[in-house]
Each structure stands twice: as structure tokens, then as C-alpha cells.
Amino acid sequence: MNEKNIIFTVNPGGALHGELRVPGDKSISHRSIMLGSLAEGVTEVTGFLEGEDALATLQAFRDMGVNIEGPDNGRVVIHGVGMHGLQEPKGPMNMGNSGTSMRLLCGLLAGQAFNTTLTGDRSLSSRPMRRVTEPLAEMGAVIGTTEAGTAPLNICGDQPLRGIAFDMPVASAQVKSCLLLAGLYAAGRTCVTEPAPTRDHTERMLQGFGYSVERVSLENNCATACVEGGGKLTATNVEVPADISSAAFFMVGASISEGSDILLQHVGINPTRIGVINILRQMGADITLSNQREVGGEPVADIRVRSAPLKGIQIPEDQVPLAIDEFPVLFVAAACAEGETVLTGAKELRVKESDRIQVMADGLQTLGVDARPTEDGMVIQDGGAGSTLGSGQVESHDDHRIAMAFAMAGLRASGPIIINNCANVNTSFPGFVTLAHGAGLNIKA
Numbered sequence: 237m238n239e240k241n242i243i244f245t246v247n248p249g250g251a252l253h254g255e256l257r258v259p260g261d262k263s264i265s266h267r268s269i270m271l272g273s274l275a276e277g278v279t280e281v282t283g284f285l286e287g288e289d290a291l292a293t294l295q296a297f298r299d300m301g302v303n304i305e306g307p308d309n310g311r312v313v314i315h316g317v318g319m320h321g322l323q324e325p326k327g328p329m330n331m332g333n334s335g336t337s338m339r340l341l342c343g344l345l346a347g348q349a350f351n352t353t354l355t356g357d358r359s360l361s362s363r364p365m366r367r368v369t370e371p372l373a374e375m376g377a378v379i380g381t382t383e384a385g386t387a388p389l390n391i392c393g394d395q396p397l398r399g400i401a402f403d404m405p406v407a408s409a410q411v412k413s414c415l416l417l418a419g420l421y422a423a424g425r426t427c428v429t430e431p432a433p434t435r436d437h438t439e440r441m442l443q444g445f446g447y448s449v450e451r452v453s454l455e456n457n458c459a460t461a462c463v464e465g466g467g468k469l470t471a472t473n474v475e476v477p478a479d480i481s482s483a484a485f486f487m488v489g490a491s492i493s494e495g496s497d498i499l500l501q502h503v504g505i506n507p508t509r510i511g512v513i514n515i516l517r518q519m520g521a522d523i524t525l526s527n528q529r530e531v532g533g534e535p536v537a538d539i540r541v542r543s544a545p546l547k548g549i550q551i552p553e554d555q556v557p558l559a560i561d562e563f564p565v566l567f568v569a570a571a572c573a574e575g576e577t578v579l580t581g582a583k584e585l586r587v588k589e590s591d592r593i594q595v596m597a598d599g600l601q602t603l604g605v606d607a608r609p610t611e612d613g614m615v616i617q618d619g620g621a622g623s624t625l626g627s628g629q630v631e632s633h634d635d636h637r638i639a640m641a642f643a644m645a646g647l648r649a650s651g652p653i654i655i656n657n658c659a660n661v662n663t664s665f666p667g668f669v670t671l672a673h674g675a676g677l678n679i680k681a
């Protein structure tokens with residue numbers, strides 16, 4: 237965790253304009269380092285997210301002896317060591333705030349010949365890890381956690397793994413990816429079935445690196461993904477699109493501030509990630525996609541967002557996993573919408589970088605919004621068309637997405653919003669303040 241208390245001060249009003257390119261996709265950046273490191277040959281990554289989370293993954297592979305050049309303006313060159321070329325790190329590897337690093341690496345490391353320990357910051361050390369350690373144990377892995385099932389994770393090497401067929405109780409791409417990565421090292425076949433669609437970047441990228449992944453479509457857009465252990469990865473180049481989760485702040489900001497018109501360039505629109513577009517459109521947002529193309533196995537588009545009056549909705553539960561990281565800012569949209577917005581089926585929000593249901597409800601209440609947290613979601617009442625939010629001091633609880641969500645709230649506030657503990661914005665969105673300020677948000681750090 238970042239020790240320094242960075243405070244955002246957002247003065248009210250303004251509108252968003254211009255053409256923006258937000259930083260690279262976090263999920264894809266993590267995976268590019270992992271697969272590039274295990275591949276045979278040299279992988280060049282462009283558009284890599286130089287945020288602390290993806291850098292934690294990068295550092296872990298350097299600690300395991302992989303020669304990685306950069307990052308230099310989003311360019312990373314990875315000299316792959318092959319499936320069995322990683323070396324024992326000198327000490328524990330610190331994953332910082334990054335759940336993706338810890339959970340995916342846990343699976344990958346369970347298949348190595350050496351022991352490793354993964355640690356994290358205070359937030360990461362309180363997040364549930366049994367969701368990965370238990371199915372990994374079924375595969376034969378030996379992993380120690382605290383009594384609470386949290387990090388540090390002590391992963392014993394040299395354990396023979398066997399493939400399993402696992403029905404995930406929670407819709408989690410991190411769990412799915414963890415098991416597929418362990419499955420690369422397991423005897424036989426590892427299959428993971430999701431209860432609701434989850435992001436499929438691991439499956440796509442494995443295929444991009446020449447590893448066969450069998451995917452069977454099920455009802456409700458869900459899938460089973462299977463890999464056969466013992467294969468190899470072949471280096472390829474990865475072009476990382478801009479992160480739709482980062483673009484989401486600007487989509488909401490432009491929607492709620494009158495007179496806004498922005499173009500978000502080269503944004504990843506993988507169908508497992510576009511819940512934020514679907515939900516905002518259902519609320520009445522004016523969002524158009526252009527220049528749709530495929531880049532390195534991932535769909536990409538430019539996204540134009542113009543301000544529009546939003547209305548409250550019952551958020552369809554099937555959209556929840558597709559927008560799981562965007563709810564902090566979607567709550568801000570709901571607070572600016574006419575009518576009631578109800579979210580259910582989103583209990584996972586309570587175990588993200590912070591308890592995003594409670595923390596957002598607290599902050600919105602500080603701003604005078606009628607936001608009632610429920611066990612698995614939130615009810616946000618009529619802000620009234622064109623109404624403003626209040627002002628005040630809110631707490632981000634070191635959660636990057638909470639900080640950026642409340643920053644966007646400033647566009648519709650009646651007075652300044654002061655947001656505490658914003659240093660972790662650097663985990664996913666380095667340069668946020670400069671980019672947002674340039675687009676018209678009255679923000680300073």
C-alpha cells in the first residue's frame with residue numbers, strides 16, 4: 237500500500253471534452269507478462285499498463301530470473317524462459333494491492349519446482365484466497381494461508397498436479413485463470429466452468445501464444461474452459477488495448493455533465509467486459525462505438541460519449557460480472573439519475589480492494605445521496621433529473637476505483653469534494669489527475 241496520503245480536491249462543475257487514450261488494460265497487461273515469461277522466444281508487448289499492479293507482476297517474474305526490458309512508454313520486451321525455466325526467487329514476492337497478481341500467480345507457482353511466498357498490502361492481505369487454494373489443493377497443490385484463508389501464501393513447489401473439473405461457486409476470472417495456469421502443469425485435463433460469464437482474456441491469450449484451449453459454450457453465455465497439461469507457449473506480440481475499466485470513469489463523467497463530448501480511443505470491448513456500456517445505455521446514456529476492429533485477439537473500438545439525462549434502473553443481474561469493477565462509478569451515475577436504481581447479485585463487491593458497497597454508500601451519503609447498502613448491492617434513490625450532488629470529504633479506503641469514482645462526482649457537485657487516500661490510483665491509472673484535468677475535470681492532487 238502507498239503510505240503517502242494523496243488527497244484529491246475536486247471543484248464543482250465543468251464538462252469533459254476531447255479525445256483521450258486511457259492507460260492499457262490491467263487484466264491483459266498482467267497476463268502478457270505471465271505468458272510472455274513462460275513462452276519460448278521473445279514477446280514484445282505494447283500499450284502495457286505501467287501501473288503498480290501490473291508492475292508487481294512484472295517484478296515477480298524478474299525475481300524469478302526472467303529478463304524483461306522496459307517498460308518504456310508501454311513497451312515491454314520479455315525474453316521468455318519456457319514452461320520450466322523460472323528460477324526460485326530470493327525471498328517473498330510482494331504483490332502490493334493486486335488481487336490478480338496474487339491469485340493468478342498462485343496457480344502458476346503451484347506448478348513450479350521451487351517454493352515461493354506471496355505477500356500483499358493490508359487490503360490484499362485481508363482478501364479471500366481459499367477460493368483459489370482449495371481447488372488448487374484438489375489438484376494436488378500444497379499452499380499455506382493464514383487461519384483466515386488469507387495471504388501470505390506459502391506455495392510448496394515440486395508437487396505433482398493433476399487436472400480437475402471445477403464448477404466455480406463464484407463467477408471469478410481470477411479463480412478460472414488461476415486454475416487454467418495450474419492446469420498447464422497438471423497431468424491430464426483441467427476444466428473450469430463458470431456460473432456467469434467472466435472475462436476470458438486468459439483463454440484468448442493462451443490461444444494467441446499457441447496453447448490450445450477448448451471452450452464449450454453453455455447456457456446464459458457461460459462457458460467451460462479446458463486445457464491439457466504439458467504443452468508449451470510460443471512467444472508472440474501483444475498489443476494491449478486501453479482499459480475499459482479506466483475508460484468507465486470518463487463514460488460516466490461525460491454522461492452526467494451537461495455539454496460533455498469525449499472520444500475514448502482504442503478501448504478494449506471484449507464482450508465479457510462491456511457491462512458498463514450496456515448498463516449506462518439502459519440508463520439513457522449516449523454512447524456510440526466506432527472503428528471497431530480486432531487487435532491481437534481482442535476486440536477494440538473508439539467510444540464517443542455525450543452527456544445525456546440518465547434514469548434509474550434495476551440493473552440486470554446478468555450484467556453484474558460484466559461490469560464488476562465499474563460499480564463504484566456506476567453508483568455515481570445512479571446518484572445523478574432520475575428515479576431509483578437497484579443493484580442486486582453483486583456480493584463480490586464486498587471483497588474487492590475495499591468493501592465497495594459500504595464504502596460507496598458511506599461516501600454518497602456524505603454527498604447527500606440517499607444510498608442504501610444491501611447485502612448484495614445498493615438502492616440509490618432519485619437524485620432528480622439535473623439535480624446536483626452535495627459536497628464534502630469522502631474516504632477512498634485506499635481503493636483506486638473509489639477515489640476515481642468520487643472524482644467524477646465533482647462534475648455534478650454543488651461544492652468541493654475532497655477525497656482522502658488516493659495514492660492507489662496509481663495501481664491502475666497512472667496519470668489520472670493530469671488526463672482528467674486536461675479533459676475538463678476541476679481536479680488537483
Ligand code: S3P
Pocket residue numbers: 262263264336407408409410411413435560561584
Ligand atoms: C480480474 C478479475 C476480476 C476483476 C479484477 C481483475 C482479472 O476479479 O475484479 O479487477 O484480471 O482476472 P474476480 O475474478 O475476483 O471477479
